[in-house]
Amino acid sequence: MNTEFLEALRDLEKEKGIAVDVLLEAIEAALLSAYKRNFGSLQNARVHIDRETGDFKVYSQRTVVEDVEDERLEISLEDARRIDPRFNLGDVVEDEVTPRNFGRIAAQTAKQVVVQRIREAERNIIFEEFANREGDILTGVVQRIENKNVYIELGKTEAILTPSEQMPGENYQHGERLKTYIVEVKKTTKGPQILVSRTHPGLLKRLFEMEVPELQEGVVELKSIAREAGYRSKIAVYSKDENVDPVGACVGPKGMRVQNIVNELNGEKIDIIKWNPDPSKYVASSLSPAKVVAVEVWEDEKVARVIVPDYQLSLAIGKEGQNARLAAKLTGWKIDIKSESQMADLYPEYSEEGQTDFDDYADEYTDEYSYEEDASPILPDDLSYEDNK
Template sequence: MDSKEFLDALNLIEKEKGIDKEIIFEAIEASLVSACKKNFGSGQSIKVTIDRESGEVACYAQKEVVEEVMDPQTEISLGEARVLRPNYELGDMIDFEVTPRDFGRVAAQTAKQVVVQKFREAEREILYNQYITKEREVVTAIVQRRERRNVIVQMGKIDAVLSANEQIPGEQYNFMDRIKVYVLEVKQMPKGPQIFVSRTHPELVKRLFEQEVPEVHDGTVEIKSIAREAGSRTKIAVYSKNPNVDALGACVGQNGCRVNVIVNELGGEKIDVINWSEDPKEFIAAALNPSKVVEVAVNEEEQSAKIVVPDHQLSLAIGKEGQNARLSAKLTGWRIDIKSETQARETNFLDDTPAVEEPLEDVELAEEAQEDVLTEE
């Protein structure tokens, strides 16, 4: 390849691949410096230049102008320098051309290697920039294969890793299944971007509601908090500043149509949608859905609450293996202690609670639309 062909090729690369040809020139020059030092010794100060107009390559040994020469390879005396040009001063660098006879062939080989390397780097950078914008978003991925306990899924042009601890317990991942995943992290690695995704992250549920419920997407309905045990149950608290908007109804949809889409996407995971309230007693009572609550007493300083529920609903309030109470505590951020009415009377459960408690009328925790969706444990 002659110099003109080389320059034409660089112009085409810059146009089609978006790689600045100046970056390629600089990379080739740096690589040729290394090649030259193999010929002249690593102690030599070498500079390589490529003429940006003609494409001609030249190699120079650089020497610094000094008063007393200690290393002839890298230094030249002021007297010798002024023989070459009278206006040289101490500290100036003088270039002596030392271009080897076969340097054109070496330069061509180096240029080819550098261009290939820059192609790869540019493609990796383009891919990284394309996918870094998807961090903390939900995307559709296609299951490809298993690698040990990990599942590899395809996201467009690149594979992503769904690690074992980010998989929903008991969920099957079959070849070519289309699944929604939450993008945890996009890392720039030497071989290109590496993407890690999740099916268990609580934000997956939030993003799915944003996709499925227009009122959540446009901000009319706000998701205040989420508590999730992936594959089993999620509680989500919603709120709207607009008094004309039913936040719970918007998220559940007519006959549960909206929330059911998300339930199906998560393999049947139960989803309790409840109304958020700035009154902690109301919020805690609602969070214990599907159980009804007779009384709530709160201790603001300790962020703890004592709950009294009907005798026949104690097990429902606590949930299987304590799940309902655990998720309610996580959702509200309060420590929760639950007793039945009989237990509360027998143990004077509320007696040592500061006098902020007052009986709540039975709170209807599930609207008609949601009753069609939620199943009592």
């Protein structure tokens, strides 16, 4: 080793951000291990690299004791003071024992250590870059598919899309560009592991934020999301500005904004409704596209009974209960749906007389936009809910 080697280490410090002292300490530790391995030394030893010249030396270390039991590890006080009168019991005496042919081993070891540290530094840089992007969208290229796991190339690293995070019915092809949501970034011995999702509620949220400027600016708020990936989604939006229509902003001119999101999600149906601080109106809107006649709420239990016209009952419940289930996820309320005839059977006083105003009532409660293109619902992490029974 020489000054050129030290200069190379300083260049690496500037380029990769690895301190020279850290590299030299790692090289010293590796050289010590190589010395013991190649020369069968059982004695205590130390390797020192001169920070100015790059020269290295190996020193044996023996502790000063009164009675010597192992000459490789210990030295008597009398012998130590022959070397230097200042030695006392417990001190360590060092003797240079650098082997003549140790230079080649040192060079190989130093190279291995430097290469390893460079790899670790690059992995740390990648980890820090993507760890700060958890909860964000990234676009990558499908590199390969192994054991149903889809590996997505992201420049110097790759992300893993596991089967549980893949949307039903999607087929991924090599070279296909794909938008995914970063769920988690882990540190492993082989470098950072980036786990992504196509089913996470956050994916829909980020897609709307990318497409709708009003969401980015804070003019429109996305209050809640419910999603069953690949099938249907519901989102609730709100604006404090009375002059801004939050639903229209998300739909976009001629439906282009929501259409772009539907295309990205391969035809997932998306219902966009207006959030309302009044629970009864919010619950009624959440059952879009069904029309609601009346809503009765029990706020302490967070339970709502919704009455719909007989011909709207199946639409309100949805296929296999999907619409009602998503409404429950979206609002955080348990929703009990009854038709008018069911209510009449349960409560005889529920007569035909008061139903003349139901159409007006329904118009008051339904303020939503349903985009039918095949969709799936999204549930935010901070939303607790009960499914409709």
